[in-house]
Amino acid sequence: MKFYDCTTAPSPRRVRIFLAEKGISVPTVQVDLRNGEQFSPAFRAINPDCTVPVLELDNGTRIADIVAICRYFEELHPTPPLMGRTAEEKAVIEAWQRRIERDGFYAAMEALRNSTPGLKGRALPGSESYEQIPALAERGRARIAHFFAWLGARLDENEFVCGPQFTIADITGLVTVDFCGWVKLKPPEHLINLHRWHTAVSARPSAKA
Amino acid sequence: MKFYDCTTAPSPRRVRIFLAEKGISVPTVQVDLRNGEQFSPAFRAINPDCTVPVLELDNGTRIADIVAICRYFEELHPTPPLMGRTAEEKAVIEAWQRRIERDGFYAAMEALRNSTPGLKGRALPGSESYEQIPALAERGRARIAHFFAWLGARLDENEFVCGPQFTIADITGLVTVDFCGWVKLKPPEHLINLHRWHTAVSARPSAKA
Secondary structure, X not given: OEEEXXXXXXHHHHHHHHHHHHOOOOOEEEOOHHHOHHHOHHHHHHOOOOOOOEEEOOOOOEEOOHHHHHHHHHHHOXXXXXXXXXXXXXXXXXXXXXXXXXXXXXXXXXXXXXXXXXXXXXXXXXXXXXXXXXXXXXXXXXXXXHHHHHHHHHHHHOOEOOEOOOOHHHHHHHHHHHHHHHHOOOOOOOOHHHHHHHHHHHHOHHHHO | OEEEEOOOOHHHHHHHHHHHHHOOOOOEEEOOHHHOHHHOHHHHHHOOOOOOOEEEOOOXXXXXXXXXXXXXXXXXXXXXXXXXXXXXXXXXXXXXXXXXXXXXXXXXXXXXXXXXXXXXXXXXXXXXXXXXXXXXXXXXXXXXXXXHHHHHHHXXXXXXXXXXXXXXXXXXHHHHHHHHHHHOOOOXXXXXXXXXXXXXXXXXXXXXX
């Protein structure tokens, strides 16, 4: 088994934290995104979509998606559960994970990729080139402000995103809040429970993964 | 149990097809999206994010996410499996479902919502108002062309998206291809296996759900 990773990138960090919470170690191959190694013929043969993370199984199957990789390990190593045990828990956790990803993580990606000079022509990850749209960078920033507000409200009522247990939704949330810092956006001070939660999840050993 | 639906909308259709494939029937409440019922105080109390579908369980828990609702039913009614049986199948299906959703379904949404006069101020679903960005409509159209190409290539090698079995990835694919028709984009004729697949999945009784 091989895990194609890039230690500086937010997407594979979501998987690394998940694996650290599970206590799982996987042989890792670093892909140098800063120097465009993801577009090399060698890496295109691994993942034609030119993104990390990718998990390669011993039978050759490759899984090129953050949450799908987490699902694979959750199924094989269900303890500690990070994606729920019952049908209802699984559904609630998946709904929150997806909302944070769509309205938080993707918004941060919009803000960053449509404004950073070094990412011209790279407004979306993947094998295709898309030009930056400045209005989309602005929209991403507006969405992040909204994301902080509703995540804060959720954490006013819950210790973790989905209740008393740490789950994959907290991992997506932590990586997203940190990723927002790349475009210099931080949760406002008055969202005290968002800050309480961020301090707590950042202090877990897995956060350093 | 109650399913908040809108028969004309692509998002809840993904759940309806899933339920039809499982042979599951759930009491349904129609939400009139065309007349803005999703923004009414009554519906905001059901889902503050103002979107359908929503599944309400008998204990009051509400699940406001397409795939999370499917997951709930997959866990309770695993036959026929639509999200995989083994860890590897589950991961592969989730990866393809997510790629079709992100690079196909969301691209179609970008193209439609950023160009349709009736959707001014509604460039994204949800409770917040975002202005249309014409360049984003164009980008959505470019992404759809790319989506058709890679989905077609996948179907050159596989009967269904994930192999010999129909899965949730086919449901997302079918609804996405049909949704692209809303912005007058259809798969090019030369993608014969994409057409072969689309004809086959459209002919299943579930496609009418």
